[in-house]
Amino acid sequence: MNRDWIATARTLSEALPYLQRYTGAVVVVKFGGNAMGDDEAMSQFARDIVLMRQVGVNPVVVHGGGPMINELLGRLNIESNFVRGKRVTDAATVEVVEMVLTGRVNKRIVQAIMGEGGRAVGLSGKDDNLIVCEPDDPELGFVGRPTELNVQVLQDLFSAGIIPVVAPVGTGPDGVDTYNINGDTAAGAIAGALKADRLLLLTDVEGVKDTSGKVVTEMTPSDVRSMTDDGTIAGGMIPKTETALKAIDQGVRGVVIIDGRVANACLLELFTEHGSGSMIRSTSLPPLGE
Numbered sequence: 001m002n003r004d005w006i007a008t009a010r011t012l013s014e015a016l017p018y019l020q021r022y023t024g025a026v027v028v029v030k031f032g033g034n035a036m037g038d039d040e041a042m043s044q045f046a047r048d049i050v051l052m053r054q055v056g057v058n059p060v061v062v063h064g065g066g067p068m069i070n071e072l073l074g075r076l077n078i079e080s081n082f083v084r085g086k087r088v089t090d091a092a093t094v095e096v097v098e099m100v101l102t103g104r105v106n107k108r109i110v111q112a113i114m115g116e117g118g119r120a121v122g123l124s125g126k127d128d129n130l131i132v133c134e135p136d137d138p139e140l141g142f143v144g145r146p147t148e149l150n151v152q153v154l155q156d157l158f159s160a161g162i163i164p165v166v167a168p169v170g171t172g173p174d175g176v177d178t179y180n181i182n183g184d185t186a187a188g189a190i191a192g193a194l195k196a197d198r199l200l201l202l203t204d205v206e207g208v209k210d211t212s213g214k215v216v217t218e219m220t221p222s223d224v225r226s227m228t229d230d231g232t233i234a235g236g237m238i239p240k241t242e243t244a245l246k247a248i249d250q251g252v253r254g255v256v257i258i259d260g261r262v263a264n265a266c267l268l269e270l271f272t273e274h275g276s277g278s279m280i281r282s283t284s285l286p287p288l289g290e
Contacts, residue, residue, distance in 0.1 A: 018271040021288055023056035025197040026158075029266060030187035031109070032064035032202065042112050048266045049163060050118035057270070058158040061113075061165045062190060064183035065105040072096050083139045089180050094142040097180045098124070101167040109165050120163040125170035126178065128153040131186060133170040133179040144170045144179025146186065149193035166190065188243040192250025197288050199247050200269060201240055202260030207278035208233060208241065218279045221245050244280045253288055254281045
């Protein structure tokens with residue numbers, strides 16, 4: 001008998017306890033980075049999400065789209081200004097952001113999931129008042145910070161066996177203005193409102209590293225705060241760990257910062273013993289399945 005077939009069967013058998021543990025679990029996945037621009041990586045990601053749904057997990061995909069936004073702004077000759085490293089989003093820019101995120105990017109992910117045999121619906125934070133925002137910083141214009149979430153629409157989609165794919169665009173408190181939301185921030189807010197079992201933040205790095213450069217596979221919130229205070233966690237990792245801590249404070253069991261460049265990264269994290277990336281685990285909630 002072919003050894004590859006035997007290895008595949010063994011892998012499936014070893015995954016059984018993890019499949020059972022995650023049956024009915026809510027898993028929010030922030031998808032972004034280089035994988036979004038690569039057709040093969042997109043298909044691989046979509047296949048993983050469909051498999052998660054097939055074995056009883058309730059996944060929510062929240063995506064970014066910065067490179068695509070930059071491309072269209074350039075083609076339209078809309079200049080971007082930055083304050084403290086963040087893009088100022090004026091009325092013209094937020095119109096482009098909404099067009100790219102809710103149109104081109106969102107529908108591409110939906111089509112990829114459906115192409116792998118899943119059922120998916122694309123929506124933004126403006127739909128059914130999923131995400132209501134207030135201005136994050138007046139100097140940044142239409143950049144929003146989530147203040148209210150209505151996740152009933154996501155729960156309705158779960159019940160129908162449909163995978164929600166969410167573009168990080170929200171509405172203002174007046175119900176009129178449109179706000180651009182950082183993808184990680186939006187994913188964390190949705191995970192918190194759903195009391196998700198896992199929030200997976202797919203990035204272009206291996207995870208949180210210690211002073212020797214080794215990936216830290218498991219941390220508590222207090223570990224994260226200590227590593228931030230002493231400078232071990234720095235730069236672009238700080239916003240991600242801040243998102244993780246806020247999500248855990250809101251009732252998420254665990255947040256995992258994962259290298260999205262690795263094939264089947266989500267499946268490795270959920271359904272294998274060794275996992276993937278850096279797990280920040282709640283200390284106030286029991287582990288999943290207990």
